[in-house]
Amino acid sequence: MTQAAFFSLVAGALSGIAIYGLITQRHLLRRILAVNVLGNSVFLLLVALARRDPDYVDPVPHAMVLTGIVIAVSATAFALVLARRYYSETGLTHLPEDEE
Amino acid sequence: MSGVALPLSFFVPLLTALVVFVIGVRRAYGVILLGALTTLAVALYVAYAVAVGGPQVHYLGGWEPPLGVELYADGLSALMLAMTALVGAGVTLYAGPYLRGKGHDGERFWPLWLVQWATLNGTFLSADLFNLYVMLELLTLTAAPLAAMAGDRPSLAAAMRYLLLALLGSMAYLLGVALLYGGTGTLHLREAGELAGAEPYTAVAAALMTAGLFAKAAVFPLHIWLMPAHSNAPAPASAALSALVAKAGLYLVLRLWLWTFPALLSAPMGWLIGGLGAVAVVYGSVQALRQPRLKQVIAYSTIAQLGYLLLLLPLVALPAAAVSAWHGVVLHALAHGFAKAGAFLAAGNMIYCLGHDRLEGLRGVTPYLSVTLLALGLAFVSLMGLPPSGGFLAKWLLLEGALAAGQWFWGGVVLLGGLIAAAYSFRVLALAHAEVPHGYAEIRSPRRLPPAMEWAPLALVLLAYGMLLGGVPILELLDQGAPEGVR
């Protein structure tokens, strides 16, 4: 097994853990954390793919992940502010079952 | 040189947004209008160039794919671009007086809306899977705050739910992109599909990307956030979210299946996705019947109307149905865009004048809001699909395609959806045109509407009717660069 294949399996396991967190946890902060873990698992798969050809390291996935990291921090920052406003409006740390 | 119009349609609204942010809305109102008009002109020019010269291509940075990012406008992109520009211009004209009158903070609204417009144009033009991911994130991050603008509990909860779901969806999309790039070495929409063929990993990538986009476009069963998000936003934002943003997600679904994954489009897959669309049509319409407020009715109607777009996938694989279904679905997207934006703006007029949009409270407003009610009525007629509206033409073509291929089920869905739409439309219109309740001379003297707000909804809705007149040139434009099966 190559290093790339090994880390692609790790990425799979990470995404599974993140999904488990998203399903079982309802606290907004934890959900945001779980989405971030999920994002990291996708990034890991991309970087593993960049590494699989023994001849060269592919810079395009690296650029994609770099873009992805910045997008992740932007989205996280907004999500945290939104969650805080929601908490201060409602006193709830989680979303209600349904809004209908 | 005409190729430069493609990047301009992204950069013009973007730079307008930045200028507005720096110098402040009060001093920049002229800049906003100028930017909107320029964007409209650029979009119409792109449509003209495509109609005359076929699909337009611009390689950003001068690098051809797979190295660089390609902007590509065919008939479908050009039509979506033009529709967005027309709706966007209407929303822009409307939003100024609306926000001022309602005491909303324009400083917060305008830059977000203009960036959103730029992003929509970018989404319709980009032919690069990863660039589309960035555009999708921009759409999410502009749409969620617009939905949360009211700042009360339902809209904050809806925005939070939308944000989490959309982030999850973009991760699924990005994972699909990663798989495609890993398998083919390119991120170009068409090249990746041609190189990949029908491998197992392509199927997984297609499933992931479709599911991710469904989360962003509120396709049943990922629809819960849409109604509170769209119905609580300020009216111009609702119009943009419902008529444009949600549709951009479904536009990408169709684009991906017809351009990137046509090899995977088997009958069961078509039935699965079309089935979700059919459920959305029926469910959204039935829910719309039960809502107590006008904007909620219109928001649920969006869930239903977006479902029609998915009916293309089961039909497009059948040669007898493909062409009319394709024409019908794209026309439906356009007509729905105009009618839905008009309907939301008309609802905004009622909120502006009456301070609420409860259906029961609309009795007796006809004398004061005649133009608005005309716009609302015409919008609902188009949503129902009655002649002589653009909605009628779209549903007629869709029905014709389904019946020509003997697909009675899909034809039945189209008819059933239209019937329930008629039911909720007449419920609204009957209440609005009803007499003032007994014992009241007049509920309340409504505020006077500024002319831009009075006429913008009507103008948008009339565009949906103009489509009937312009049907032939629109369909000719649509045939520019259409994929093999639907020409």
Place this chain on the structure above:
Amino acid sequence: MTEWAFDALLAGGLLGLAWQIVASRVLFRSVVLFIVFGLLMAVTWARLHAPDLALAEAAIGAGITGALLLSAYRAFLSRRGTDPGPPPVFPRWAAVGVAALVGALVGGIGWVVVGLEPPEQTAGREALAHLAISGVENPVTAVLLNFRSIDTLSEVVVLFVAFLAARVVAQDLAHAGPGDWLRASRNEPVLVQPLIAFIAPMTVLAAGYLLWSGEHQPGGAFQAGAVLAALGVLLRLTGRLRPTSEPSLAERLSLVGGVVLFSAIGLAGAGVASAVLAYPEGWEYELILLVETALTIAIALPLVLLFSGSGGLRREVR
């Protein structure tokens, strides 16, 4: 053999931390472990020959995200004690099942794609082949600032939009910042002032170095911007910068300056070079450096402002 042992340890650490993050009973633990997770990710990127990512992850993924998470955690604490929240909607076994399915699917399909015969022609190979005419020597910088510069431009717009979006929902500073602003007083710990006097110029120096060296080795605008943002966070926390509710004209100009300059050079490219976002021949290096400098500020400032309360900042004289 040692290589494998190291990778296995790393993977074990990542998985263990991820599990603690999503399943730990104590929220604070999850938040802190997420920061550790980010650092471990940075090591992983270094192992996978992605040093640019390692730098960015350590600065942005672990650093800035960590600061944002901690300040949000504090806000969630403020009103009452820990709220256990409602029970999960789905039974645990169903969650485990779904998670295992997703994990198997992602891992399996990833493994399959990694195992495929690598395609002959890839965008990455093309990028390496065109590196000589891109104007820079670091292939990742070449992809970000030249071959696919529209992504970079859009992503800086994403940061800007996140700031705008936060301003929509952050009612006042109390909803967004890391807590009340504390004036730096005489009571402050004796070591803080010397530390800042030492660190502030060092950080600016380091950011400038990262920016400049991104041309030929790992680094670039994002890493430099994140390092500058970290300095801003430090100054905000120690009371050297005071949050204001509206960004000043200078701040607004710096927020949009990077994108405006980038767009202007890009649009000028349609006239003087072949296409929009193309650099005129011979000027690639200079223009890329110029754009990167403007982008560094356009990256650092929204990050600091998002941390400090989504308004503006002004200097506070002690």
Place this chain on the structure above:
Amino acid sequence: MTLLETLTVILVSVGGLFFLTGTIGLLRFPSSFSRLHALTKADNVGLGFIACGLALQAESVWVAMKILLVWGVALIAATVSAHLIARFTLRAAGGSRRTPP
């Protein structure tokens, strides 16, 4: 194995040992102060040993200097953060400003 390499292995192992001790101290000691004591002493020295060991393997003097610079900066950061943590703990425990020696 050359002399230099042997030296590196020894230094890095000693550094690792210090880290191990520090971590055990962190986990086992009863109070914040004693934990802080274990952690900072052990880690600073441990990092120093590892940095010296790696500096011996560096390609050039410049790289070796960089590695040692990392150690120096880490020392400064550790000093200040340890000071802040101790100060906060003292305050939180309601401790007096001056404890008798």
